[in-house]
Amino acid sequence: MIVEKIFNKWILVFLFLIPVLGFIFEEPYYITLTTKVVILGIAGIGLNLALGYCGLISFGHAAFFGLGGYVTGILSFHDLNSELIFSWPFVTSGSSEMLVIWPIVILSSAFLALIIGLLSLRTTGVYFIMITLAFAQMLYFFAISWPNYGGEDGLSIYMRNSLPMINTMDPLTFYFICLCWLLIVIFISAKLINSSFGMAFQAIKQNEERVKSVGIETFKVKLLVFVISGTITGLAGSLYTDLNRFISPSVLNWQMSGEIMVFVILGGIARLYGPLVGAAFFIVLEQTLGGYTENWQFWLGLILILEILYVRTGILSLFEKKLKYEK
Amino acid sequence: MKNKILNIKNLSKSYGAFKVTDEITIDLHFDEIHALIGPNGAGKSTLIKQIVGSVKHDIGSIILDQEDITDLTDVERAKIGISRTFQVSSIIPQFSAIDNIVLSLLDKSSKTFQLFKSVRNNKELYSNAKKILKEIELLEKSDISASDLSHGDRRKLEVGLALAMDPKVFLFDEPMAGLDESGTNMMINLFKKIKSNSPILLIEHDMDAVFALADRVSVINYGKIVATGTVDEIRRNELVRDVYLGYEI
Numbered sequence: 001m002i003v004e005k006i007f008n009k010w011i012l013v014f015l016f017l018i019p020v021l022g023f024i025f026e027e028p029y030y031i032t033l034t035t036k037v038v039i040l041g042i043a044g045i046g047l048n049l050a051l052g053y054c055g056l057i058s059f060g061h062a063a064f065f066g067l068g069g070y071v072t073g074i075l076s077f078h079d080l081n082s083e084l085i086f087s088w089p090f091v092t093s094g095s096s097e098m099l100v101i102w103p104i105v106i107l108s109s110a111f112l113a114l115i116i117g118l119l120s121l122r123t124t125g126v127y128f129i130m131i132t133l134a135f136a137q138m139l140y141f142f143a144i145s146w147p148n149y150g151g152e153d154g155l156s157i158y159m160r161n162s163l164p165m166i167n168t169m170d171p172l173t174f175y176f177i178c179l180c181w182l183l184i185v186i187f188i189s190a191k192l193i194n195s196s197f198g199m200a201f202q203a204i205k206q207n208e209e210r211v212k213s214v215g216i217e218t219f220k221v222k223l224l225v226f227v228i229s230g231t232i233t234g235l236a237g238s239l240y241t242d243l244n245r246f247i248s249p250s251v252l253n254w255q256m257s258g259e260i261m262v263f264v265i266l267g268g269i270a271r272l273y274g275p276l277v278g279a280a281f282f283i284v285l286e287q288t289l290g291g292y293t294e295n296w297q298f299w300l301g302l303i304l305i306l307e308i309l310y311v312r313t314g315i316l317s318l319f320e321k322k323l324k325y326e327k
Numbered sequence: 328m329k330n331k332i333l334n335i336k337n338l339s340k341s342y343g344a345f346k347v348t349d350e351i352t353i354d355l356h357f358d359e360i361h362a363l364i365g366p367n368g369a370g371k372s373t374l375i376k377q378i379v380g381s382v383k384h385d386i387g388s389i390i391l392d393q394e395d396i397t398d399l400t401d402v403e404r405a406k407i408g409i410s411r412t413f414q415v416s417s418i419i420p421q422f423s424a425i426d427n428i429v430l431s432l433l434d435k436s437s438k439t440f441q442l443f444k445s446v447r448n449n450k451e452l453y454s455n456a457k458k459i460l461k462e463i464e465l466l467e468k469s470d471i472s473a474s475d476l477s478h479g480d481r482r483k484l485e486v487g488l489a490l491a492m493d494p495k496v497f498l499f500d501e502p503m504a505g506l507d508e509s510g511t512n513m514m515i516n517l518f519k520k521i522k523s524n525s526p527i528l529l530i531e532h533d534m535d536a537v538f539a540l541a542d543r544v545s546v547i548n549y550g551k552i553v554a555t556g557t558v559d560e561i562r563r564n565e566l567v568r569d570v571y572l573g574y575e576i
Binding site for chain 1: 379381401402405406410411413417418419420421422426429430431433434435438439440441442443444445446447449452488491492
């Protein structure tokens with residue numbers, strides 16, 4: 001456990017160093033790439049709370065990621081065009097202020113997770129997987145058929161949303177904004193996992209019937225975990241839209257849910273830093289193998305199969321073993 | 328009625344044409360251990376499941392401490408004071424023994440939804456958990472993962488989880504199965520001690536333990552209660568001997 005903690009600290013050191021080196025050597029590409037790792041890592045950490053720690057195999061987290069992205073995109077789009085979003089029942093205009101957008105993203109993602117959770121958590125196993133997938137696909141097809149916001153072509157926002165006195169258009173500055181969010185999300189997740197509530201949801205993953213028998217309302221616990229998980233993933237979606245200054249229905253598709261799940265599985269299920277490592281590995285693989293072949297995902301599939309057959313607990317556990325051996 | 332803490336009337340459950348429990352009427356008095364015995368498949372564990380609410384009954388009523396709990400869910404019944412052990416050990420395998428007990432203490436201490444405070448820094452919870460582990464003679468194994476405990480220790484931990492809830496009644500489903508002599512003796516002494524606070528409905532195949540513990544015994548066969556009485560009355564009952572053909576009682 002101590003070895004894993006040391007390794008986790010090294011991950012944070014690397015997350016600090018790589019973009020700084022990218023800045024020094026004038027390679028903004030690496031800053032953007034690391035920003036993507038951090039954002040997708042946040043999405044993975046969100047899913048990991050539900051999937052890794054509570055055993056809720058959600059195949060619909062793209063819904064939250066996409067919602068966060070679209071809320072950001074729509075608010076920004078209306079602000080840039082000086083158009084109202086609604087004029088009835090109350091006047092609602094857009095905003096390009098991150099400090100306005102983030103709370104709206106957090107509230108809307110939490111609300112969507114609450115609705116999906118209330119309906120889907122009454123089921124278990126494959127039914128839960130299918131219901132969460134169905135919700136995400138509903139949103140995907142809705143976004144495709146919504147011409148106001150670009151439909152299938154997506155929505156460009158041209159200018160990154162802003163923070164007072166900070167130039168968010170600067171790649172390194174935006175990176176550190178994302179890194180701050182990552183640290184906040186890791187802090188919150190660590191607190192949750194080590195709390196009484198965390199004890200309850202980790203126990204539910206292992207033996208829900210026993211948890212019920214000691215008087216714990218497992219439905220409420222699972223619902224709250226699902227809402228927190230969806231909210232974190234929604235926040236990641238918001239940052240992703242700002243990173244790319246573009247949002248399209250593809251982030252709502254089941255493939256996105258699958259990718260977030262792959263980050264969790266690759267890095268290590270129920271390991272705090274696992275999804276971050278998984279996202280980094282995924283992106284490095286995409287960038288390196290993607291340069292040689294369009295079908296790089298074949299190799300990703302092969303790696304996943306080998307991992308599930310021989311490692312199971314993710315890349316982090318591999319490092320843990322190696323470090324222990326060296327010690 | 329006043330001396331009954333648990334009163335079950337005409338509880339029935341059928342799967343198709345097969346009646347698992349057939350109009351069972353049974354009660355549990357304050358300060359008593361009421362043993363429920365019968366052959367395998369007689370309906371004992373199904374009755375426990377119906378009382379805790381994990382299996383829905385077809386007809387009948389369940390009164391706990393003069394409150395009708397028939398329509399409550401399993402979690403609500405646990406909250407108001409029904410604590411059980413499972414026939415097959417049901418613990419949280421990746422938790423240590425002490426964390427299993429702490430989990431069981433959470434609801435009573437209203438700590439389940441405490442989101443950001445480290446549970447391991449809660450000295451009160453862990454000190455109470457240690458007291459329970461001491462009672463079930465598992466204190467020295469408190470930090471061992473529950474999955475690494477022996478079968479006997481898991482049975483003890485099951486009872487510990489039930490104790491931690493400080494319930495109105497205990498429903499123990501074969502708590503002594505697989506225990507060695509010292510383990511069984513520990514359980515017998517423990518049950519004698521706790522029954523004054525929370526009476527026990529006990530399912531057990533170890534007849535020596537049943538006769539050492541029970542204030543009353545009911546015999547169930549093919550989902551029906553065929554006899555109820557004191558230990559001596561049950562020992563002398565011809566029908567019970569027939570039901571238990573092959574068993575020495």
